[in-house]
Amino acid sequence: MAFNRDNVISVKQQFAQKHELAVARAEQRTRELAERFPEIREIDQKLRKTASELFLLAAYPDREARFEKIRRDNLELMEKRRNFLLSRSLDPDYDSVHYECEKCEDTGYVGYQMCDCMRRALIAAGYASSGMGELLKEQNFSNFSLDYYKEDKENLARMRSNLETARAFAQNFSKAGGHLLMLGPTGLGKTHLSTAIAAEVLNQGYDVLYVSAVGLVADFQKERFGGTVSAAENESTSRYYEADLLIIDDLGTEVVNQFTLSVLYNLLNERMMRKQSMIINSNLNHRELKERYSDRIYSRLLGNCQILLFSGKDIRMQKIRGV
Numbered sequence: 003m004a005f006n007r008d009n010v011i012s013v014k015q016q017f018a019q020k021h022e023l024a025v026a027r028a029e030q031r032t033r034e035l036a037e038r039f040p041e042i043r044e045i046d047q048k049l050r051k052t053a054s055e056l057f058l059l060a061a062y063p064d065r066e067a068r069f070e071k072i073r074r075d076n077l078e079l080m081e082k083r084r085n086f087l088l089s090r091s092l093d094p095d096y097d098s099v100h101y102e103c104e105k106c107e108d109t110g111y112v113g114y115q116m117c118d119c120m121r122r123a124l125i126a127a128g129y130a131s132s133g134m135g136e137l138l139k140e141q142n143f144s145n146f147s148l149d150y151y152k153e154d155k156e157n158l159a160r161m162r163s164n165l166e167t168a169r170a171f172a173q174n175f176s177k178a179g180g181h182l183l184m185l186g187p188t189g190l191g192k193t194h195l196s197t198a199i200a201a202e203v204l205n206q207g208y209d210v211l212y213v214s215a216v217g218l219v220a221d222f223q224k225e226r227f228g229g230t231v232s233a234a235e236n237e238s239t240s241r242y243y244e245a246d247l248l249i250i251d252d253l254g255t256e257v258v259n260q261f262t263l264s265v266l267y268n269l270l271n272e273r274m275m276r277k278q279s280m281i282i283n284s285n286l287n288h289r290e291l292k293e294r295y296s297d298r299i300y301s302r303l304l305g306n307c308q309i310l311l312f313s314g315k316d317i318r319m320q321k322i323r324g325v
């Protein structure tokens with residue numbers, strides 16, 4: 003599992019701030035109570051004293067008996083404090099620390115284990131940094147309907163098999179990895195299935211990045227020819243190499259020249275060598291792919307990807323017509 007590095011840094015910062023804020027709020031309330039009530043001030047002084055006594059316990063041979071006494075004194079003081087606040091019609095927990103997550107006290111960790119709340123925050127951050135935005139909410143496995151393909155038996159069988167392959171790819175992501183090449187005309191569900199896989203893989207805690215082939219090439223061009231390249235822009239192309247799953251949509255719509263061919267080859271080759279998964283979608287067919295790309299890119303794609311073919315009537319058009 004490899005959450006996006008930048009997300010881990012920012013989520014950890016958010017948790018540290020959340021924890022500090024909760025403690026600071028409680029301390030502020032404690033000070034407020036102490037200012038208002040001399041009785042509370044006195045109890046709190048005694049409580050602090052019992053805490054410092056605990057520190058010194060180890061030095062005494064009769065530490066167990068001493069510990070027991072401190073514990074009893076402490077409980078008594080707490081009870082007294084509680085009753086005092088109640089007698090003034092105040093909430094006895096008025097100045098306790100209120101964490102969003104009591105389990106990890108907003109630190110994100112229970113012992114050495116990451117708390118579920120931090121895992122959820124990292125997954126949400128992964129959704130945001132994937133570049134897929136709203137699509138992830140709209141397109142998933144449960145709303146991928148085979149009804150649109152039912153007119154033609156062959157199409158239906160092909161799409162059923164594509165759906166199964168996509169599901170298995172997502173479910174076994176941690177173990178199997180691999181690459182998918184989805185080929186077929188626009189509007190047949192390639193993006194829908196890619197998004198559905200992305201959501202599942204993000205939920206498993208992986209770093210997913212989605213980009214159109216045009217956007218990908220533009221980013222590398224900016225880095226190479228853009229003159230003054232900021233660190234942030236450099237960072238954006240390194241993510242194409244680092245993400246656990248890279249989804250390249252609409253391969254074939256980008257301009258092809260020596261530069262883009264070399265960028266694409268390096269990226270595909272490097273990721274394939276490192277066994278970092280990709281999903282590549284294209285409207286081109288085999289022949290068009292072969293004509294458009296160099297032999298080495300074509301053979302990389304064919305040799306390393308599981309190929310899913312899409313065929314049938316444009317779903318978007320069917321939806322518009324209400325078929």
Ligand SMILES: [Zn+2]
Pocket residue numbers: 103104105106107108109110111117118119120
């Ligand atoms: Zn937690």
